[in-house]
Amino acid sequence: MPRFAANLTMMFNEHAFLDRFGAAAEAGFDAVEFLFPYEFPAEVIAEKLTGNGLRAVLFNMPPGDWARGERGIAALAGREDEFRAGVEKALVYAKTLGVPRLHLMAGIASRADGAALARYRDALAFAADAVGAEGLDLLIEPLNRRDMPGYLLDDFDFAAGLIEALGRPNLKLQFDIYHRQILHGDVLKGLEAMMPIIGHVQTASVPLRNEPGTGELDDFRIFAALDALGYGGHVGCEYRPAAGTLAGLDWRRRLPS
Ligand SMILES: O=C(O)[C@@H](O)C(=O)CO
Numbered sequence: 001m002p003r004f005a006a007n008l009t010m011m012f013n014e015h016a017f018l019d020r021f022g023a024a025a026e027a028g029f030d031a032v033e034f035l036f037p038y039e040f041p042a043e044v045i046a047e048k049l050t051g052n053g054l055r056a057v058l059f060n061m062p063p064g065d066w067a068r069g070e071r072g073i074a075a076l077a078g079r080e081d082e083f084r085a086g087v088e089k090a091l092v093y094a095k096t097l098g099v100p101r102l103h104l105m106a107g108i109a110s111r112a113d114g115a116a117l118a119r120y121r122d123a124l125a126f127a128a129d130a131v132g133a134e135g136l137d138l139l140i141e142p143l144n145r146r147d148m149p150g151y152l153l154d155d156f157d158f159a160a161g162l163i164e165a166l167g168r169p170n171l172k173l174q175f176d177i178y179h180r181q182i183l184h185g186d187v188l189k190g191l192e193a194m195m196p197i198i199g200h201v202q203t204a205s206v207p208l209r210n211e212p213g214t215g216e217l218d219d220f221r222i223f224a225a226l227d228a229l230g231y232g233g234h235v236g237c238e239y240r241p242a243a244g245t246l247a248g249l250d251w252r253r254r255l256p257s
């Protein structure tokens with residue numbers, strides 16, 4: 001079975017962000033991921049990781065003004081300087097936290113808009129080279145249109161095409177099973193076809209984005225398929241606990257030991 005990382009943006013919300021690290025470790029996780037660390041100094045988060053015997057496997061680059069609805073600025077006009085500064089900031093955090101991969105969000109823009117798409121491609125090339133120089137991977141993640149209306153990257157094949165066209169070996173796909181099922185279905189075939197470019201996997205039930213094993217997919221069969229396909233990374237538990245994080249952790253008992 002794959003190794004699992006607790007997503008501290010969605011799980012352990014019973015606690016303040018910095019207290020979620022200890023809670024995850026106490027619940028048996030040895031790895032975590034989160035969307036954004038930037039509200040706290042990198043050193044403070046690094047202490048939370050080491051103090052709790054955890055490692056962080058993923059976080060996102062700065063997304064612009066999230067509270068005002070921005071979901072990345074890579075494709076947005078006039079934001080190039082801010083974008084590049086965000087790449088530098090993310091790298092400082094990644095190096096302090098020892099995180100090997102970063103997710104870059106595209107932004108709310110149409111991929112039919114040639115200028116927006118060109119900006120996105122340039123941003124991806126810039127960021128992949130910048131993080132690649134430090135030995136990190138850059139990830140892109142297609143997001144479903146129900147949760148993220150208007151998001152530029154809303155198609156897995158399109159994402160795979162971008163990765164191929166840009167030709168950076170450290171530019172990879174973040175395969176979120178929840179988004180894949182809502183956008184296209186065909187999860188197992190998608191994993192099989194895209195495994196060579198997958199840099200990270202995330203899980204949640206569909207359609208409610210709750211614990212694995214509570215939705216329309218056989219999540220445990222998918223986890224077994226990840227093993228069979230040779231996926232060696234973590235699976236991020238990016239789900240909203242249906243009734244409390246600890247109460248919902250029973251799904252782990254259904255994993256073969
Ligand atoms: O699936 C998601 O929503 C996240 O992985 C993310 O990075 C953007 O919100």
Ligand SMILES: [Mg+2]
Pocket residue numbers: 141176202238
């Ligand atoms: Mg995700």
